[in-house]
Amino acid sequence: MPDFRLPTRAGAAIEDAMLFDLPSPEILYDALLARDERYDGRVFVCVTTTGIFCRLSCPARKPKFENCRFHDSAAACIERGFRPCLRCRPLTSMIGEDPVLARLLTALEAEPERRWTEADVAALGLDPSTVRRSFRRNFGITFLEMARHARIRAGMQALKTEGRVIDAQVSAGFDSPSAFREAVARLLGCAPAALRGEARLRIDWIGTPLGPMVAVTDEHALHLLEFVERKALASELKALVAASPGGLQVGRFTMTDRVEAELERFFAGRDARFTVPISQPGSAFAQAVWAALREIPAGETRSYGAIADALGRPSAVRAVARANGANRIAVVVPCHRVIGADGSLTGYGGGLWRKQRLIELERGYLEIAATRRAALEPSVTPP
CATH class of the missing domain: 1.10.10.10 (Winged helix-like DNA-binding domain superfamily/Winged helix DNA-binding domain)
Structure with a gap:
């Protein structure tokens, strides 16, 4: 059977992981319960109830099987909105003796709310281009991408669970409400306050091997699915909300879970069929x-x-x-x-x-x- 895992710009560490055929979830869950160190750096477990990802050898209390998702790279976990465990430190376990990576990961752990830029990296006496290559080689994404994923998603998660824009702003590490509003508006084309309350449409993140996607669903169908970098995303969302009385909020219906599961099967090479109902008005x-x-x-x-x-x-x-x-x-x-x-x-x-x-x-x-x-x-x- 051909290998469906996608090619990557990352180097040896990621390539090794991509060439590693993942055992079944049942086998990996047994390895998680046994704290099997043989999988360290090659398989990670994402826990849906906590939003964190760990090494299989993590000493923390073990989650239930149905709350576990297994992936073969740290990038896949991060792009799906999970943050690294502070107990087993799955990122630091991958960097070996590289002092640059260790220094930046330590800095990111100390200031996860910081709005990192290449100027900040240079201020630490590090070459931004070298850092960019090192992070891609070891993790599959850049340091700035890693920091950005964490900040924006923390804010979206806070909107989902806490409701107040100020709480979401603090969770995402923005200095002011206006900065948080601008970041969300650039990405989604609307202010954070417009994404709360009870609405007919719900928007949430779906991670994929090609980067995060934004999905909008209602109780019956999928209305939008786009990669977050799409330039037309903001205008598409604005038009969608204008044509759909009832508003938009952060969260998901079972339809979001359904399309996420079908995307996972698609990218894993198991099934190219999509059966989720879609709603896309047009001529x-x-x-x-x-x-x-x-x-x-x-x-x-x-x-x-x-x-x-x-x-x-x-x-x-x-x-x-x-x-x-x-x-x-x-x-x-x-x-x-x-x-x-x-x-x-x-x-x-x-x-x-x-x-x-x-x-x-x-x-x-x-x-x-x-x-x-x-x-x-x-x-x-x-x-």
Whole structure:
């Protein structure tokens, strides 16, 4: 079976982890109960009830099996919104004798609320580019990304559990309410106060190997799923809220859990199908384009012209491109499977590097399908 784990820009430490086939959750949970040190640096457990991640050898009280999620890198845990355990220190266990990494991790632990910049790193007498490479090599993300994930998500979590903007601001480590409002507004296109109370729509984070995504759901369907770096995210959310009386709040319905589980299976190479109901208003033509995208098998691609031909509108290539770009449910409605007529990658809201990685990942599904077909074909014995 092909290895579905995605290529990474990180170096040896992360590559070793990515080449390591994770045992079943049951086996890993037994290792967690036994505090098995053989998995240190290669497997981490995320505890959903506490929001922390640990080494399997952590001496802390063990969580219930149903509250555990196992991942093969610290970056995967951080991108899913978990913070490192202060008891077993899973990050420091990975750095070996590197004094630069140790120094910065210690500084981050001492001031998790600090708004770190490259100037701060330089003020410590460290070269920002060297630090950036070292963190990517060891953890799969940069130091500034690690700090940013922690701060913003702490604020979102506080909004979810405590409700008051001031509490969320303090939890996220912002110096003033205005700074916190600006950070959330830049990311989500609305003020933190607009994300509280009882609302029909709920917004939450979903971590993936390609970076965190924002999901908006109601009790019945998925309305938006985008990578957080998408430039159009703020305007998409603004339009979504304007068209959906009842407002938006931080939190999740079971639909968020459902799409998160399906994304996890997709990125793990277990299943490319998405069954979560979606709600994405648009013109009849846009709806036809989005339906056509979902009919493209995983591992295959289509050009804009091919989709226009399939819809009986061969001259509507540009309209197909506009509808493709207007899709606000990434991956589930696979606009990444559309390429140029010459086979080149074209624009993608989540970034062309993500588009390339998604296409590469899905080629593995083709290999599995071919293997299954070959296994079902009757063998022919020559006379």
